[in-house]
Amino acid sequence: xxxxxxxxxxxxxxxxxxxxxxxxxxxxxxxxxxxxxxxxxxxxxxxxxxxxxxxxxxxxxxxxxxxxxxxxxxxxxxxxxxxxxxxxxxxxxxxxxxxxxxxxxxxxxxxxxxxxxxxxxxxxxxxxxxxxxxxxxxxxxxxxxxxxxxxxxxxxxxxxxxxxxxxxxxxxxxxxxxxxxxxxxxxxxxxxxxxxxxxxxxxxxxxxxxxxxxxxxxxxxxxxxxxxxxxxxxxxxxxxxxxxxxx
Numbered sequence: 001x002x003x004x005x006x007x008x009x010x011x012x013x014x015x016x017x018x019x020x021x022x023x024x025x026x027x028x029x030x031x032x033x034x035x036x037x038x039x040x041x042x043x044x045x046x047x048x049x050x051x052x053x054x055x056x057x058x059x060x061x062x063x064x065x066x067x068x069x070x071x072x073x074x075x076x077x078x079x080x081x082x083x084x085x086x087x088x089x090x091x092x093x094x095x096x097x098x099x100x101x102x103x104x105x106x107x108x109x110x111x112x113x114x115x116x117x118x119x120x121x122x123x124x125x126x127x128x129x130x131x132x133x134x135x136x137x138x139x140x141x142x143x144x145x146x147x148x149x150x151x152x153x154x155x156x157x158x159x160x161x162x163x164x165x166x167x168x169x170x171x172x173x174x175x176x177x178x179x180x181x182x183x184x185x186x187x188x189x190x191x192x193x194x195x196x197x198x199x200x201x202x203x204x205x206x207x208x209x210x211x212x213x214x215x216x217x218x219x220x221x222x223x224x225x226x227x228x229x230x231x232x233x234x235x236x237x238x239x240x241x242x243x244x245x246x247x
Contacts, residue, residue: 035079038102044071047082051100054108055086058150062089063098079103086110099146113151114142114166120157121199125168128193134186137173142166143202158198162220167200174207180241184234187213192225210244212237 034042040050048065055063069084079102087095098110121142129138144166151160160166174186187205194201200220205213213236217223 033076034073035076035102038079039106040080040082040100040102042071042073042080042102044069044082047071047080047100048084051082051084051098051108052086054100055098055110055112058108058110059088059112063087064089064092066092066095074101077103081105086112091115097146105148107148109146109148111144111146113147113160113164114144116151116153116155117157117160117166118142121161121166121168124197125170125199125201128197129170129172132186132190132193134174135172135190136175139169139171141169143169161199167202167216168197169202170204172203172205174205174212176208178207180234180237181230183207183212183237184230187233187237188228188230191217191228194219195223195225208241210241212240214240 040046048069052063052065063086065084066087067085069082071080071082073080081099081101083097083099085095086098087093094112094115096110096112096114098108098112099105100108122140125140126138129135129140144164147164149164151164172190174183183205190203194203194217197219201217203213203215203217204211213233
């Protein structure tokens with residue numbers, strides 16, 4: 001009887017393994033199956049042409065691919081998705097990311113609109129940094145999520161910052177080899193100064209080639225600097241230093 005039970009168990013295990021292997025094969029076949037009826041074919045040339053045409057129609061200028069192309073097929077239900085870095089032919093330094101797909105995102109999604117507002121959005125943040133002696137260097141850049149909406153300069157900076165999901169990424173650099181309490185006092189002072197800004201921030205700070213602070217700050221929403229204390233910030237910095245996340 002024991003031999004019969006053991007034999008049945010072995011057979012069951014073999015059948016289960018075969019089922020799993022067959023299932024994996026079916027999944028792989030489904031994943032690699034083509035989607036039909038999309039606005040472009042599942043190849044780089046077709047996808048690239050479609051995306052660049054969409055961008056030209058959207059902004060009225062000619063774009064070209066400048067790097068990081070990626071085409072991934074998500075199967076017969078979600079189709080292929082193509083993403084790349086693009087820039088206008090006349091201003092190749094204005095690099096943006098763009099994405100289209102055969103199904104969900106047939107209208108191009110991109111972040112090119114930051115270049116309409118970049119200087120005006122970054123200037124107040126840079127000016128604030130320059131008032132802080134403890135900030136020895138900073139990187140300031142306007143960022144936004146990819147969107148199918150067509151933003152123009154005529155929309156205005158205030159509307160763009162409040163409706164597009166855009167934010168300013170700010171990386172502060174402090175003097176190396178100071179104690180954590182000093183870094184906490186720097187951050188406390190800075191956090192209590194940013195309510196004068198009219199944009200959301202992704203604020204990072206680093207010292208000793210390590211990030212010591214990282215937080216999204218909803219200045220246009222419910223940001224409240226009073227929730228921060230020097231003691232809490234010091235504890236957060238110590239956590240970052242213990243993890244040792246390099247720049």
